Amino acid sequence: MSGRVRRSTVLCMVIGESTGQTEPAAGQVVVRLEDVRKEYGETAALDGVSLEISAGEAVAVMGPSGCGKSTLLNMIAGLDRPTSGSVVVHGEDVGRLGEKALALYRRRHIGMIFQFFNLIDDLSALDNVALAAQLTGTPAGQARRRALELFDELGIADRRNAYPAVLSGGERQRVGVARALMNRPALLLADEPTGALDSRAGEQVMDLLLDLNQIGQTLLLVTHDERLAQRCASRLVELADGRVVGEHSLDDGEHGLTEDEKNDAHSLGRTA
Amino acid sequence: MSAVWRAARGAVRRRRIQTFVIGLVVLMSTGTIVVALGLLDAASAPFDRAFGKQRGAHAVALFDSGRVSDSQLTRAARQPGVEAASGPFRRAVLELPRKTASSFGMDTGMAVVGRAAPGGPVDRLDLWAGRWADRPGEIVLNRAHGWGTDELGKQLEVPGGPSLTVVGYAFSLSRSADAWVAPGQITGLRPTTTQMLFRFNDSSTASWIRAGLSAVTEELPSDSLTASQSYLTIKRQIGSSANAYAPYLMTFGVLGIVVAVLIVANVVGGAVISGFRHIGILKAIGFTPGQVLAIYLTMVSVPAVVGCVLGTVAGNLLARPLLEFAFTGPDAGVMHSSVGGVPTWVNAVALLGLPSVVVLAAFFPASRAHRMSAARAISAGSAQRAGRALRIQRRLASSRLPRSVSLGLGLPFARPGRSALTLAAVVLGVTTVTFATGLATTMHRFGSVGEDAYQVVVYAGTFKDGREVDPEHSDRDLQSLLRSLPGASEVTARGYAHVRVAGYPQGVGVEGRRGDRTDLGDVLVEGRWMRDAGEIVAPTPFLRERDLKVGDRILLEKGGHRERVTVVGEAMAGNSRTVYSNWSTMIAVSPEEEAIAYHVRLADGADTAAYMAAARAADAGISPTANGPNAITQTIVGSASVLTLMLAAVASLGVFNTVVLNTRERRRDLGMLKSIGMTPRQVTVMMVSSMAALGLAGSLLGIPLGILGHHLIVPEMTDAVDLALPAYMTDVWQPSALTALAFAGLTITSVGALVPSRRAARLTIAEVLHNE
Structure with missing residues (x-):
């Protein structure tokens, strides 16, 4: 555990603070869904979902295929709009934002990790990551320097010039995580982040997500993998047929450092 | 319905835009090729048939009966x-x-x-x-x-x-x-x-005919051969109009075919690449490699065949009036009734050839689908591709350009094959626009000759109630009268005497001019206008047919009158049977001639209709006619403009098609980019930038090619009618025109890219990423 604490501390320094305009205090609600409904034609993918996520929390959403997990994630990420109800993230009603405002919202507040990585084949790993910062107007050199720092910390610095096609699954997902962290998002969303990985690579990604949460990164996981949920999340939300059918606290297992360790890491991150 | 046809029909339905583009471009190229080949055939085949049937004379020779x-x-006719x-x-x-x-x-x-x-x-x-x-x-x-x-x-x-x-x-x-x-x-x-x-x-050649005549006359007294005429001269005169149209129509047709090939290769290549998974599934459920290949070939054959059939019909319809127009006049008109329409072989070539070219263009990219194993095809559908052009991408990423622009500029390097095909389509589009613009300018300048010289031609004599009516005034009085009417600025009388030129069997006309102008708006390509008696100016075809040049002397004869004249100038005109002289020269060989027409230049602002009405009122025996535009140049400018617009539209559609394919193939990338904060505007900028780069490159390559085409094709056209154009008609490229053309490629690509780019910008991210 002590090794992870040291790594978390460095990671915290690299990741730094969220670019969100006002940094929420730990425990403050950053995501609030109220009676969210999403219909695709006749089918309701989400049917009156209400949910709150607080700053620094790690929440796992589980449920059978087609229960609405990814739809819920898309609503919060601003990738899709609810048919009714409200999705408020950092005080912004995501469903009411225009296309451009949604893009800016995603840049500022959201980091997204995908099951199939979604890297651009024609860009090197480093350029894939730097791209996220460059879209916000960060100069190329500065973006690349920051991307390199993340690569160093995620242990893939030697693969920075490789194309996605020659990276292993675990390496690709680390690049995906680095890209998600590039703009210091207030909220990290992960859609089946280990779903396309072998068990060893999956373990590595689990460790990474755990480390991130331990330094205060708010995390929402969508997964089928109970081990991932147990290990990385502090709370489990169960969905079935588009409804929340259960919520559980997950304080056992490997999740969570001691409060002192968390506070140490958090305070280091804020002073970095 | 066979499984192949069912699958191919589904592929056609999925690719409506590409199907439309292929159909349109094949229609256009087939149409122009049919017209061009029809004209080429008509320029020689009916003559050859009729000449063969008559066992026409390769040489008509005239000998001095006294020698x-x-x-x-x-005996001479029995020579080997x-x-x-x-x-x-x-x-x-x-x-x-x-x-x-x-x-x-x-x-x-x-x-x-x-x-x-x-x-x-x-x-x-x-x-x-x-x-x-x-x-x-x-x-x-x-x-x-x-x-x-x-x-x-x-x-x-x-x-x-x-x-x-x-x-x-x-x-x-x-x-x-x-x-x-x-x-x-x-x-x-x-x-x-x-x-x-x-x-x-x-x-077969003029030199062989000359050699034959030399052999025949070898043992005859020298100078006994007084004149001779080759059948090649007659053939050339008859087919000259058709031959004038054929080069540029053929150019447009070939450009159209090349564009069609590029687009088809692009469409099928894109369809195969983006359809790897589909190919894998087809093979997995039992389609043989041959059947998969057949699906892709059928997919392009449907629009190609439809476009080809419609193009052939359109070509036949367009060719008929053009052929009738090309075979009128004193020379070509003799074959007017022999030229029916587009011959069967042309239609057969078009109907079989064009679809074959299209299928061949589709075969190579489609054969990738044929070779690919089912497992690889299915895995390739989801596996990531190796990236390309790392250095270029890195330099662009490090540049000061907005990232959406630098990303867009990098896209063509990621798909070099497709980019090369698109670039080629744009180059051809710009080449066409450049070539046609130059052609239209040349033709416009050619057609404008004489516009300023006179606005009204008053013919001596008219017809009333089916009878010819002579002018009420004498020749010279009539000229003075026309000069005195309100609005007249210059009046030049034109007479015409049919004479013979010693040494040539065919007679020629001497057009004598009297009055304010000697040139009547004709353009000199060499020498000067006549100033004194005994001087003529001859059109280029007159000189070429008789192997004469400026400075040569010829003897004009009519009845007992003879006049030796010097060719002092070469004029740009398509008439091989008329030379120009001043009035005294014409009168010297034909003393009784009077003016047959009066060319009137009006003062600035004068009303043409009012002048003509005044002329009619002054003398009931004349026929005033307004000087109209040249029908041939109007036809060429009009048809070239239409063909240019069509090819430019097709090139734009080719770009449009590429962006559609790129968009379809990059849906996942676009979804991801939007998920990390790319705005719809940035997506549009990125996709348009990717094509604008090709547009700029297309302009840089296409403009010189278009100018080269103009320099090659225009002389072919003018040679066909024995015209030599002065430099101001062929040097049509000004810096302003070239700058405007430089925007042609950018415009073609930007217009072609805008619509699919905006569509790409509106992609629903969740849907795109979910589909993965």
Whole structure:
């Protein structure tokens, strides 16, 4: 555990603070869904979902295929709009934002990790990551320097010039995580982040997500993998047929450092 | 319905835009190719058929009857190399009064040959009306089939000679005579030359024909050959209009085919790449590699065949009026009734050839689908591709350009094959626009010649109630009258005398000019305008046909009058039978001539219609006509503009198609980019930038190619009608025009890219990423 604490501390320094305009205090609600409904034609993918996520929390959403997990994630990420109800993230009603405002919202507040990585084949790993910062107007050199720092910390610095096609699954997902962290998002969303990985690579990604949460990164996981949920999340939300059918606290297992360790890491991150 | 057809039909439905683009471009290229090939065929095939049927003379030779005997000519015709010969025939030139000549539809100098029968080994005349002149007092006129028989039975009064009854009409494609009489009659017409008609074993080139004539005349007294005429000259004159249209239509057609090939290769290549998973599934469920290949080939064959059939129909419809237009006038008009329409072989070539080209273009990219194993195809559908052009991408990423722009500029390097095909389509589009713009400018300048020189032509004489009415005023009074009417600025009288040029069998017209201008808006390509008596200016075809140049002297003859003149200038005009002189030169060979028309230049702001009305009121025996635009140049400018617009539209559609394919293939990337904060505007900028780069490169390559095409094709067209254009008509490229053209590529690509780019910007991210 002590090794992870040291790594978390460095990671915290690299990741730094969220670019969100006002940094929420730990425990403050950053995501609030109220009676969210999403219909695709006749089918309701989400049917009156209400949910709150607080700053620094790690929440796992589980449920059978087609229960609405990814739809819920898309609503919060601003990738899709609810048919009714409200999705408020950092005080912004995501469903009411225009296309451009949604893009800016995603840049500022959201980091997204995908099951199939979604890297651009024609860009090197480093350029894939730097791209996220460059879209916000960060100069190329500065973006690349920051991307390199993340690569160093995620242990893939030697693969920075490789194309996605020659990276292993675990390496690709680390690049995906680095890209998600590039703009210091207030909220990290992960859609089946280990779903396309072998068990060893999956373990590595689990460790990474755990480390991130331990330094205060708010995390929402969508997964089928109970081990991932147990290990990385502090709370489990169960969905079935588009409804929340259960919520559980997950304080056992490997999740969570001691409060002192968390506070140490958090305070280091804020002073970095 | 077979499984292949069902799958192919589904592929066509999924690719409506591409199907439309392929169909349209094939339609357009087929149409232009059909018209161009139809014209090329018409320029030679009907002549060759008719000439072969008549066993036309490869050379019509005239010998001085005083220097060579009939027996010498008969022996000469047995020289090696002579396939067949007809003659000797006595030949006389009758000088007819203008009214007599025009009432029989003939020139005033009528060449008459004494011949016993219309048949023979060479120049078998087509006696299409009446009968042959078997007895003295009868004459048969040379006239093409279908040009009317009104003069049959009429008496032709020869001044100082017999009265001849028109008993028939015969047509000689060799132009061996204007009329024929019985051998017993010709002596009464005072013949001065003897005609021999030769067919040679080798007659394919002018030099072979010259060689044949040299062999024939080798043992004859020197200078006994007074004139000769090659059938190649006649063939060239008849096909000149058709040959003028053919080069640029063929250019457009070939450009269209190349664009079609590029687009088809692009569409099928894109369909195969983006359909890897689909191919894998097809193979997994039991489609053989051959069936998969057949699906992709059928997919492009459907629009190709439809476009080809419609293009062939359109080409046939367009060719008919163009052929009728090209085969009018004194030379080409003789074949007017022989040129039916587009020949069957052209339609067969179009209907079989174009779809074959398209299928061949599709075959190579589609064969990738054929070779690919099912497992690899399925995995390739989801596996990531290796990236390309790392250095370029990195440099662009490090540049100061907005990231959406630098990402867009990097896209063409990621798909070099497709980018090369698109670039080629854009290059061809810009080449076409450049070429056609230059062509239109040249033709416009050509057509504008003479516009400023005169606005009204007043013809002496008019028709009223079916009768010819003469002017009320004398020639010179009429010129003064027209000059005095309100609005007139300059008046130039134009006379016309039909004379013979010593050494050449065909007669020529001398156009004498009197009054304010000598040029009447004609453009000189060499030399100067005539200033004194004894000087002429000749059009380029006149000089080329007779192998003359500026500075040469020729002898003009009419009746007992002879005038030696010097060619002092070469004029740009398409007439091989007329030369220009001042009035005194014309009068020297034909003293009785009067003006046949008056060319009036109006003062600035004068009303053309008002002047014409005033002229009619001043003399009821004249016909004022406004100077209209040139029909040929209008046709070329109009058709070139339409074809340019179509090809530019097709090139844009090619780009449009590429962006659609890129968008479809990059849906996942676009979704991801939007998920990390790329705005819709940035997506549009990125996709348009990717095509704009190709547009700029296309302009840089296409403009020089278009200019080169203009420099190659325009001389081909003008050569066909024996025109030499002055530099100001061919040097049409100004910096401003080139700058405007440089935007052509950018415009083509930007317009083509905008719509699919905006569609890409509106992609729903969740849907795109979910589909993965």
